[in-house]
Amino acid sequence: MSANTGGSKRSRKLNPAKRLAILKSAEKIFSRKGFHEATVSDIAKAANVSEATIYEYFSSKEELLFSIPAEIVREYQEKIVEILKYVKGAANKLRTLIYLHISLYANNEDYANVVMLILKGNRNFLKTEEYKVVQGSAQNTIQVFQEGIDNGEFKPDMQPYLVRAMIWGTIEHLVTRKSLLGKPEDLFSMADEMIDTLFQGILVNRGETPVNVKLTVENR
Amino acid sequence: MSANTGGSKRSRKLNPAKRLAILKSAEKIFSRKGFHEATVSDIAKAANVSEATIYEYFSSKEELLFSIPAEIVREYQEKIVEILKYVKGAANKLRTLIYLHISLYANNEDYANVVMLILKGNRNFLKTEEYKVVQGSAQNTIQVFQEGIDNGEFKPDMQPYLVRAMIWGTIEHLVTRKSLLGKPEDLFSMADEMIDTLFQGILVNRGETPVNVKLTVENR
Amino acid sequence: MSANTGGSKRSRKLNPAKRLAILKSAEKIFSRKGFHEATVSDIAKAANVSEATIYEYFSSKEELLFSIPAEIVREYQEKIVEILKYVKGAANKLRTLIYLHISLYANNEDYANVVMLILKGNRNFLKTEEYKVVQGSAQNTIQVFQEGIDNGEFKPDMQPYLVRAMIWGTIEHLVTRKSLLGKPEDLFSMADEMIDTLFQGILVNRGETPVNVKLTVENR
Amino acid sequence: MSANTGGSKRSRKLNPAKRLAILKSAEKIFSRKGFHEATVSDIAKAANVSEATIYEYFSSKEELLFSIPAEIVREYQEKIVEILKYVKGAANKLRTLIYLHISLYANNEDYANVVMLILKGNRNFLKTEEYKVVQGSAQNTIQVFQEGIDNGEFKPDMQPYLVRAMIWGTIEHLVTRKSLLGKPEDLFSMADEMIDTLFQGILVNRGETPVNVKLTVENR
DNA sequence: AATGAATGAGAGTTCATTCAT
């Protein structure tokens, strides 16, 4: 409601552990009840602090919500940078990114719920500093894909933006369904097939492609 | 024993045109403000009826929200069935489905917002009869894909569920971004490339899959 | 809310049977739910008419409530006059009145509920023409008691008003308890003991009222 | 695990003086307007607190209503126990009880209105803990009367339940009339006559009764 | 005479947020 982005008015050091406890409680409560259905009182109870204390650390309920991804995405981003160092080839890097992206959600169910069911539909979140972090992490996919085009691994006439949409869209779709319906029990098991499909397509190659070219050179 | 026998309380048809006007107004208001931020009073004003009248037609604000997709999805589903009759080949049918699915959102911006930003994250919606309709329309993709497997157009070792996830996920991702950021100005322009990618994959064929290439050199 | 006592604006003949049906339905519904908890719609449903029709016969929900006793009290009053003709002695008449009063409630449970739980606490009812009828029927007790004083059956130094309070109060107390708790299963069984107590008191006569002591001294 | 453990929601004592102020205001407003006609806003205004504050102390308007008698009845009950210690004889005790009961209402007009016009007709009140207190205080009458039977002061063949009905019924009748019509200006003035009547009955003793005492004194 | 449909007018209740301590 106010433009108070980036921490509560008097963001003295306070107690970082308590701040984290509040964030984790908020994540849990929001995850279960949704944003409007969750009350600040619920969160305060879960964090074993008073409601007023929450306002010491966060300027509003919404800011509290928006603060949830920051930490986790930052860690995730660092992890990616670290790991990508050791992976060679754009295709392999892309595969790695997809695995990591999935694991981010698979290992943090409450976080997945908050992102998929609440934040994804929230217009205000887009104006947030926090969103930039999330957004930034999306650049990985695009960069890696571009790298793949440059070195000839990927088809050169593709828009990286679309490829990212396909990858993220598919993952988000699956994660959302898991959040809502519990359906794909194991997100990872879908990863490989998804990657294969993305790499190879779904069409059967019927010799129109080079594959079937039978080259017979007969002497004389 | 004569008058008020049978029938669900009061939700008779009443004036269907007015009902539709309320639904359309709700769609517009929800689309712009979100569910909790929109008030019944807003909707009433937009529909030129009193708040009480809204409750004559819908038993609660949430029921009003949930009633939005029914009509539109029903029409859409009929259209699909009709059109699919004239399309031959699973690949073509799939392409058609994707176009139609995109056009559903592209032509109904408010509806797209309501679905992508509000309904998709709403757990209660899943328990709804209305949801079943939406769900049902998702079966098309799976059926058509299965058909393609059966007749040899598509790779036989794929899970239709995953393919649907990729198609819908991508579309939803793009539509959501358009809802939030206005970004892909033209959703259709992405359709073809998306379909190509889905069909062919993103990898350059370097003859490594040339497995299939049979090169026979016979010496003299 | 308005001073619209005594029938709806256009009290054309309408259909007296329908009027009665509405009244009886109102009695039943009010009895079960209480005044504010009962809705005009409830009553309309029970009477198999539309809500609007109720307003043809009664100008408001409250007027409908207030119209309930009139009929029944009128009949009751006539019955009393008729029966009292054949009863001799004030004590017997009083006994008769008490029986009749109890039977009025015992035989009309819904009516009893409406009177005891709703009307008795309603200040507006006092301003009503209908109330006068009820009030009038209360005069019986006072008259009969006065008659008993005049002819020496009852103690001459009593205020009839108080006696009526005792009789009516006791009956109302018992009827109310039956309405709320179902407790005195059979109201009639209490009648006789109540009357005896009223007539004779609860004290054991220890000869301190020695008036009655006949002292016979026989010589030798 | 430290702060908000245990305890019923939020209904801690808070500020007991404020709680009492709200209760007294509620008593006054309910007394004048009745339950449904009184608004929480009315009460808040009268108590100089916000409406929300009322809900800090009481969970609903109805709970507020039901909380009114508790305090006053508790005090009253203690008073009775205290005073009864010094009164000898069941008849005197009964007389004392009646006086006290009347004085409870006579000295608390608003309270009398609330009890007689609102609570007495409220079915939900019966399910209340508060009702038990009221109910408990009713036991006094029955106990004292039984005591009187045991020690020969009262007729042994009477049902205490009925006697209580007569006493309470009469008092309630008178108090209710005073609430509604202001009629018996002075409730106390009726007390004595009522007690006399209860004790001695209304019939003129024509010597037919103790009559039976035959005292024969023979000379020598 | 009867009613389907519409609504004005509120009322109770909830909660995020504040502030004195």
Next chain:
DNA sequence: AATGAATGAACTCTCATTCAT
């Protein structure tokens, strides 16, 4: 740094009542 207590501000929903047909 922490919070108990207080409240302003809304919002959903209900219902008695009306009126054109």
